[in-house]
Amino acid sequence: MNSNGEDPRNVKKKTRSSVHSNGVWHPVGMRLRRGVVAARPSFVTLGCCFPFPPQRLVWTMFSSSLGEASLERAASGAPPDPGSPPPPLQDHTAEIDALRETGALFYARGWSVGTSSNYSIVLRRDPLELLVTASGKDKGRLTRADFVCVGPDGQPTQSGQAKSSAETLLHVAAAEDENVGAVLHTHSVWATLLSEHYGGQGGWSLAGYEMLKGLAGISTHETSEHVEIFANTQNIPTLAEQFRQLRNDAPERLRHGYLIHKHGLYTWGRDLAEARRHIEIYEFLFECEARKLQYQR
Ligand SMILES: [Zn+2]
Numbered sequence: 001m002n003s004n005g006e007d008p009r010n011v012k013k014k015t016r017s018s019v020h021s022n023g024v025w026h027p028v029g030m031r032l033r034r035g036v037v038a039a040r041p042s043f044v045t046l047g048c049c050f051p052f053p054p055q056r057l058v059w060t061m062f063s064s065s066l067g068e069a070s071l072e073r074a075a076s077g078a079p080p081d082p083g084s085p086p087p088p089l090q091d092h093t094a095e096i097d098a099l100r101e102t103g104a105l106f107y108a109r110g111w112s113v114g115t116s117s118n119y120s121i122v123l124r125r126d127p128l129e130l131l132v133t134a135s136g137k138d139k140g141r142l143t144r145a146d147f148v149c150v151g152p153d154g155q156p157t158q159s160g161q162a163k164s165s166a167e168t169l170l171h172v173a174a175a176e177d178e179n180v181g182a183v184l185h186t187h188s189v190w191a192t193l194l195s196e197h198y199g200g201q202g203g204w205s206l207a208g209y210e211m212l213k214g215l216a217g218i219s220t221h222e223t224s225e226h227v228e229i230f231a232n233t234q235n236i237p238t239l240a241e242q243f244r245q246l247r248n249d250a251p252e253r254l255r256h257g258y259l260i261h262k263h264g265l266y267t268w269g270r271d272l273a274e275a276r277r278h279i280e281i282y283e284f285l286f287e288c289e290a291r292k293l294q295y296q297r
Contacts, residue, residue, distance in 0.1 A: 107140030
């Protein structure tokens with residue numbers, strides 16, 4: 001018995017029980033498995049595990065439903081709520097849905113986790129206009145509100161749109177080639193590891209693989225494909241200029257894509273289907289190359 005005349009074992013049990021009911025002491029995994037987090041997030045539990053503030057986390061978790069709400073509001077013609085996220089674009093729903101499906105696939109494959117990656121489709125030329133993913137969105141759960149239209153300077157072509165991806169100018173630079181209809185960027189484990197391994201020499205070649213035939217214009221395994229590796233930087237305009245310069249000076253080094261050191265892969269295609277295929281081919285070959293290095297040790 002304690003000073004209150006209670007058995008200490010019962011006090012402990014009671015305390016644990018009340019904390020449990022407030023949703024604080026649960027391990028995150030347990031809550032996720034039970035789906036409790038989505039219904040009533042615990043900031044205390046999750047705040048220590050994720051490197052961004054609870055408000056951002058809540059937005060990410062509920063972005064799907066909010067996107068649909070914005071869609072309904074936009075469809076009704078009602079003015080946007082000043083406190084709500086930007087409404088979805090009224091046009092380009094086919095392209096948007098195709099990129100949403102791409103995001104779900106890449107997320108499931110582990111190539112676009114943690115809100116990383118960005119995707120774009122060329123909407124028109126003269127002047128160039130791209131549909132590109134908005135900044136910081138969960139690629140596994142993209143909504144129709146998670147896209148922006150940008151012009152040749154990478155700036156939104158309409159007011160009130162969501163913020164475009166920080167790497168938008170790399171999409172614009174790749175899409176300046178009139179043969180490019182879509183640009184895809186992923187952050188996979190194998191691409192990240194290989195870009196570190198070969199980063200010091202600026203790139204390496206994929207050679208002799210049957211799967212190289214999945215890259216546009218290649219019809220035999222008896223070939224090699226150079227993979228350029230650019231230094232990583234947060235100065236995207238500078239990186240975009242480096243890309244343009246190399247494409248102009250040595251286009252054979254940028255036939256289908258490139259890596260950024262310890263960062264990820266950029267590739268493109270005549271259309272979204274071809275760009276998606278290029279991602280799949282590169283990722284397959286990167287995994288082959290990285291596993292080969294492992295067992296050659
Ligand atoms: Zn990136």
